[in-house]
Amino acid sequence: MTIQFNDETFRDDYSFHNSDRALKRFPFPFHEDSYMYSVNMEQHQGGPSDSIYEKRFDVDEHYVSEMRDRAIVLADDPLRCQSLPHMTLAGWDLLELIMVSKSEDYPDLFELHRDGDQWRWVNKPMGIDDSFTFLDEATLPYGPMEYITRQTQGDFAVLDQRDDNLWMDAGMITTQADWSLDFDIGMNFFEWHAPVPLAHEKGIFVRALKFLLNIQQGAPARRLNWTLTVNPLLDTSPENYHKWGIQKTSMTPETVGAKQHLRVELQTFFRLPRSNALVFPIRCYLCSFQDLTKTPKWARRLHRVIRDLPDELATYKGFIDNRPMMLDYLSQFDDGLPTSLGIWPDLDTEPPLQKG
Amino acid sequence: MSKFAFPPSMTSRPVYGRLEPRAGSAHLMIADAEGAEAILDVATPDMMAKAHIIYIPKGTDFGDRLRALSPAQYYEGPSYAAAEQRIAKAFDDAKMGLQVYLSGTEGVIGQAQHAAMQAGVPHTAIQTEHRGSTARRMQCVHCKGITEDVETDPFQCSHCGLHLFVRDHYSRRLAAFQGVNIDAEDPGNVPEAKGIYE
Numbered sequence: 192m193t194i195q196f197n198d199e200t201f202r203d204d205y206s207f208h209n210s211d212r213a214l215k216r217f218p219f220p221f222h223e224d225s226y227m228y229s230v231n232m233e234q235h236q237g238g239p240s241d242s243i244y245e246k247r248f249d250v251d252e253h254y255v256s257e258m259r260d261r262a263i264v265l266a267d268d269p270l271r272c273q274s275l276p277h278m279t280l281a282g283w284d285l286l287e288l289i290m291v292s293k294s295e296d297y298p299d300l301f302e303l304h305r306d307g308d309q310w311r312w313v314n315k316p317m318g319i320d321d322s323f324t325f326l327d328e329a330t331l332p333y334g335p336m337e338y339i340t341r342q343t344q345g346d347f348a349v350l351d352q353r354d355d356n357l358w359m360d361a362g363m364i365t366t367q368a369d370w371s372l373d374f375d376i377g378m379n380f381f382e383w384h385a386p387v388p389l390a391h392e393k394g395i396f397v398r399a400l401k402f403l404l405n406i407q408q409g410a411p412a413r414r415l416n417w418t419l420t421v422n423p424l425l426d427t428s429p430e431n432y433h434k435w436g437i438q439k440t441s442m443t444p445e446t447v448g449a450k451q452h453l454r455v456e457l458q459t460f461f462r463l464p465r466s467n468a469l470v471f472p473i474r475c476y477l478c479s480f481q482d483l484t485k486t487p488k489w490a491r492r493l494h495r496v497i498r499d500l501p502d503e504l505a506t507y508k509g510f511i512d513n514r515p516m517m518l519d520y521l522s523q524f525d526d527g528l529p530t531s532l533g534i535w536p537d538l539d540t541e542p543p544l545q546k547g
Numbered sequence: 548m549s550k551f552a553f554p555p556s557m558t559s560r561p562v563y564g565r566l567e568p569r570a571g572s573a574h575l576m577i578a579d580a581e582g583a584e585a586i587l588d589v590a591t592p593d594m595m596a597k598a599h600i601i602y603i604p605k606g607t608d609f610g611d612r613l614r615a616l617s618p619a620q621y622y623e624g625p626s627y628a629a630a631e632q633r634i635a636k637a638f639d640d641a642k643m644g645l646q647v648y649l650s651g652t653e654g655v656i657g658q659a660q661h662a663a664m665q666a667g668v669p670h671t672a673i674q675t676e677h678r679g680s681t682a683r684r685m686q687c688v689h690c691k692g693i694t695e696d697v698e699t700d701p702f703q704c705s706h707c708g709l710h711l712f713v714r715d716h717y718s719r720r721l722a723a724f725q726g727v728n729i730d731a732e733d734p735g736n737v738p739e740a741k742g743i744y745e
Binding site: 270371373374375376377378381382383384385386391429430431432433434435436437439440512 | 558560725732
């Protein structure tokens, strides 16, 4: 279907909004009425029609505005995009992966014409038509990773693989859940995850690393992760935390439904062919509590998950202070009925809310 | 007593060992303040005949005892920054078989370790031992300013003035711990500063 791109902002007046279509395909991350860390990996080989899983790199109504927001962040702080010298080849791998995927998956929006190493890339939504020589950096306005990720939604961590570990040696990180590429670049898998509570003790990272080291070409994987953000703010960076942190205190019982957003990351993992690097796109989807509660199953479940989450996780995810206000809001929808298993909305089978 | 037992912490936080004498074609020893004690503990006449000691006293008086070890080369300087070019040249000139010994505060160990890794010295040829102050080299995540020898938490950034929580999260590339604004969500509510391990 043709996508109508929103003209919206993720800062200042926060005109970001989700259409009914976007709400229906929102990646609700809780498959049951409670949450704990797990290595919830599955193959990334498509999914239900019009779901966010269907394409290799999902393009949605927020695309053009998200790319505008990324350009603002980069102008203000170019260190959000960095690539250590040995990662340039991985950048070309990534450029190829995205251009091939998008031109095949969205032929009405993107075109890739290849004649040997002479390539022409057409990005219609962004009005880009560039010809360049593949593997020749001088023919692009940016390095290959920066060039293509300025045109692709989601953050991108490009991981070098050596010594049985993964190393965060390049990235485009402008919509991060409070971690700094500039600080973490060059770290291995355990080091950059060091601040995450509980998961180390549960052996999560050891198992996740084993899985990721063995991802093969053509067999990408995916998982969902989540946090909460006040206002539809993409740039929740530590660099700017002293500016946006105060927004967490700006909610009232009247505004919590509109301002409190569930922030879901679709994390995917692709092996890159020439460099043997692993690219880790982290795609962010935002949805307000008031929009989520329009789906009865999600309204019931969101209340139960937020209510029962261990304090350490609520603290790490940065919403422990606001949790009572959220629960006051969400409890008005939860009628106590059981919910079906799985993340899908099940609109045809789940009963309407009996309260709220 | 200059030895401090660091409590267990997150996986990005460096851990330190005890220097031990190793066979090597040359020995580069970089230390500050009480780090001198670790060199004095490990030094042997054989090692010293092939040793280059770079030492930053920081107001301590170990210099004479280090010189008395009769290392092949000895340098004493006022700061790591002052010694940095000499350290860079020592790594540039290094041959296979060099053993590196780093001791003293975390700031000097971290910076010298970074220089060694950049120069391609294998990590198996680098030993570290913490001695003396537990003060930290810290990067403010907001203004990116680095402050040496941070002793308290919270700490007011010496560059941008924000009050920072001094995290255990550590970057080997920057040789620094991370400082993050502590009162962003409640401006002015800054806990009283305490010593980092008090």
